[in-house]
Amino acid sequence: MPMGAYPTPQTAADVLARVRRLRPRVHCLMNTVVQKFTADGITVVGGIPSMTSSLEEIAAFAGKADALTVNLGTLDAERRRAILRAVAVVNEAGKPWILDPVHCDYSPQRLAFAHELIALGPTIVRGNAAEMALIGTDGPGLRIQTGAVDRIGSGRGAVRIENGHRWMAEVTGTGCLTGGVIAAFLAVEPDAVAAAASALAVTGVAAELAAPLSRGPGSFGIAFLDALSAIGERELLSHARIEHDQD
């Protein structure tokens, strides 16, 4: 789509098809809780995940990646150093990265580190309402707030993705997985609004397709992966609800 145009369900279908054709590598500096779920999510949409946080190896892994996701869950000193090294590598190479300031509302140290990272220029910052209220709108990085409705940017021209299902909030890691999927989409689409809207439409529609096949949050988490693998243009054109404010 032309840079600056509003993303549509067709945009989402096109960017998803590109992810599946190009198979971008996504390196994840990710909390230990949801590493497998996130890796599975990136894989089934068509990307290739890697996960190490080792300080000695991070430069090699970040150097091979097409996009990076930095997730602050279960943060410790070694992962903090690894994050800074990985960000330096991808910034130097001009590759996109997304910051997910998980639980920055729980710990002042984590919030301070999130602000330190924002100063380094993430392509996108994604969090829930409590996290994004503290992150604010100052500094670089497209802001995305996910929840019952996902909001990209703010003010006039903001984009809303009105897909999803309430069980997403009952499966640990759907937000983290979504961050990884956004990174995969950023790797193949330079317009951050288009990449983010596409990724959020794909995860939101997949959730809607998964819910009626599930008995509760446990089977929903599994059916969500199945749906992310099966989803395509037809499902996106019929289900995606990408809205925007009037200019």
Next chain:
Amino acid sequence: MPMGAYPTPQTAADVLARVRRLRPRVHCLMNTVVQKFTADGITVVGGIPSMTSSLEEIAAFAGKADALTVNLGTLDAERRRAILRAVAVVNEAGKPWILDPVHCDYSPQRLAFAHELIALGPTIVRGNAAEMALIGTDGPGLRIQTGAVDRIGSGRGAVRIENGHRWMAEVTGTGCLTGGVIAAFLAVEPDAVAAAASALAVTGVAAELAAPLSRGPGSFGIAFLDALSAIGERELLSHARIEHDQD
């Protein structure tokens, strides 16, 4: 229920309803193997889990929690220090905590650390038969041995929960998840026997409801989460078997 009375299936239904209404925060110092499974279990019964073991952040997270679970699986030096700091925070605040001495029968260092923690006054110590034989009955903390039958306390007045399914032993982490659920129940019920019996009845009945919907241990682990989410008063009153020795 009155302090000191025997817990019944109605107790379990009442405490579960309170967890769902009050949404207690449970911080988990938890082995990396089963973090997501435990977080999912706490979430679907109605609690809000957090998982960091970082030394710098643990005081902030423990301070926000309503209960703490300390699990000794995949223990390392940093987590050991984080555990001691978290226990100090919750003890100071008078909040409940549960110790799960995973595999203390494998390593003398781990058993020694378990005894060091017991001296700090856990509300509950929960383990399997091999672990609890080594833990013994000296020192503070209500003792719970889980297995085919779960036993709370010992001697006259001991309570037995006779629910569950053999597949629980074939899914890594059901014991750890149960520890997290007990912590959520302790956060809203000051009588430790009532909280523990209620949590064990909920997990045991959920397992019984999940098994006939499953093809094996893999699908059982998923159906168990679905059942923990769906279970309520009706299922507990008809299925929970909470027995006690005669006084």
Next chain:
Amino acid sequence: MPMGAYPTPQTAADVLARVRRLRPRVHCLMNTVVQKFTADGITVVGGIPSMTSSLEEIAAFAGKADALTVNLGTLDAERRRAILRAVAVVNEAGKPWILDPVHCDYSPQRLAFAHELIALGPTIVRGNAAEMALIGTDGPGLRIQTGAVDRIGSGRGAVRIENGHRWMAEVTGTGCLTGGVIAAFLAVEPDAVAAAASALAVTGVAAELAAPLSRGPGSFGIAFLDALSAIGERELLSHARIEHDQD
């Protein structure tokens, strides 16, 4: 089967039955991403997994194990030291161990460490095509390359396992889980070719049984665990395809 004879589907059925009877303990030095999935896989075939990477405890855990699996995913400095200590313990006791050089094609440090470990004499080295091309055939250790077809050894006398399903590549950790299952089989079968062929036939046939019960990679990962639990002689004799080159 006689040492040196070619493994057959009956070999696989016999070794699996022995694993279920003897319940070998398998210690896993394993990346944090797939610890639960691997532990579940080892458990459902009949083994008993343990997972710590703590330097202080590793000697006690490795000493209690009947076999060891060393997996280089998400490698860091502490796990590297723990690996060397665990290998020293099992080598001293004459117990088998398997090396899984995950992503050694991503990082020169990781490849160098893989070669350092091969010099210590693993019973088996298992990887995908990209990894095994770099590992080469010099030094000790039976070589196994897993993929659409699994290959054990090379040249005349090589064994091929032609089971499996394409969804195995879309579930993070099936290769790591397979490494853990091979270790469980090595613990009860001294002929490494027979142990490996049996383990690969069991995992490959389980995948074939799981696929038609699944809607996509998510439910396939779960059905795969169910199938590993349920599989027995009948399924192996009718489905296992263990081929070998002519001598």
